[in-house]
Amino acid sequence: MPSDFPPSTASPGPEDPAYRAALDWLYTFQLHGIQLGLDNMLRLCRIMDIHLDPTGRHPAWLHVAGTNGKGSVCAMLDAIYRTTGRRTAFYSSPHLNTIRERIRVDGTMIPVDAVTTGLGLVRRAATGWEEKLTFFEILTALALWWFQKQSPEVVVWEVGLGGRLDATNIVCPTVCVVTPIALDHQQYLGSTLEEIAGEKAGIFKAGVPVVSAAQSGPVAAALAGVAGQVGCLLHFASGEYEGPLSLAGRYQRRNAYLAEHAVKAAGDQRPDLAVSSAVRKQALAAVQWPGRFQFARPDLVLDGAHNPHAARELAVAWQEQFGTTQATLILCVMGDKDAVEIVRHLLPLSKRIIATGVNNPRTLPPGRLQQAITGLSPKTECLIASSIREAMKMAGGFPDPILVAGSLFLIGEATAFLDPRIVPDPPSMQ
Incomplete structure (x- = not known):
């Protein structure tokens, strides 16, 4: 070589x-x-x-x-x-x-x-x-x-x-x-x-x-x-x-x-x-750290909470900022994480959930994520999107604030979608 x-x-x-x-x-x-x-x-x-x-x-x-x-x-x-x-x-x-x-x-x-x-x-x-x-x-x-x-x-x-x-x-x-x-x-x-x-x-x-x-x-x-x-x-x-x-x-x-x-x-x-x-x-007073309860705009929050402990903290932070207002949640979870417990913490703040994936082989397939969601809360509306682009388009059709969460990989794709100035690495084996 x-x-x-x-x-x-x-x-x-x-x-x-x-x-x-x-x-x-x-x-x-x-x-x-x-x-x-x-x-x-x-x-x-x-x-x-x-x-x-x-x-x-x-x-x-x-x-x-x-x-x-x-x-x-x-x-x-x-x-x-x-x-x-x-x-x-x-x-x-x-x-x-x-x-x-x-x-x-x-x-x-x-x-x-x-x-x-x-x-x-x-x-x-x-x-x-x-x-x-x-x-x-x-x-x-x-x-x-x-x-x-x-x-x-x-x-x-x-x-x-x-x-x-x-x-x-x-x-x-x-x-x-x-x-x-x-x-x-x-x-x-x-x-x-x-x-x-x-x-x-x-x-x-x-x-x-x-x-x-x-x-x-x-x-x-x-x-x-x-x-x-x-x-x-x-x-x-x-x-x-x-x-x-x-x-x-x-x-x-x-x-x-x-x-x-x-x-x-x-x-x-x-x-x-x-x-x-x-x-x-x-x-x-000035520190910046993207993807951690980041307001991409007043009605759009990006948070990379990727395990149950982080999801619980995210739910508390959401209540601090939005009170009882529920979100349209765009959610992606990696396959090696406890999806059920992550969903359990995020359900109370979610009016509906859009399950999606990212360009990473560890991604939990959106269909399986949907099963976990409906298994915990059959009455929660759960949609499937093939990408963050499709998920954002779907979420934009609802009047609620949007929360993107569950994986920093998803946050990366969301930030690149929202800001054309961001130049991601060329596609590789990510």
């Missing part, structure tokens, strides 16, 4: 043949599924000459694990440190329209030509054993390579899945952050909350403070147990942020409270990372 991609055009863009070839190569690794472990990452870093400071000082890493709210908390942390004028890097997942969203420096996505070059370097580094790699490991290596070139002062570093054996768990952080933990990905992380919490707590390091959101009793006990074994101070940030916040929903106020306390912990650990209250408030 060749190790290089075709030559780039003079001004590379999303349709650049080299970028397209790099993405085609990258997306073949989705067929490898999820393989937890750190050996591949350590090997890639060694071959690619990626140096990780064992003291965690250059740069400072804020490592964020949890089930729901990771992306929002990371966006808040990134916004706070960027507002101070520090050079920041931000690694997140998944993306809505392009993998470039996952890797940002000072709020700017990794350039197209850097993706092509970086993936080419990963490909060459993995020659002879690339069949062992996963999609997420490759993207994590790309992020590390790009961040090393850009020399950020602070890196906001989001866990992909779990924590202990997640590809991101090769850094020495300044602070670990844990968002609310719920049942999800049980096939990889364990069947109980305690087991899942134990995997998430695998990012804890000796002497590194941990700031956690409020957790259920079993989760809190599991986190405390790991913290005691590792030798780190665990603090639960159980409250709601009271200042101006640009993101809607009470759950975002809890996320902002967590982010604020994580920044305070980082400043206590390292005075050079201290951030004033005024700067924190300025950042949180």
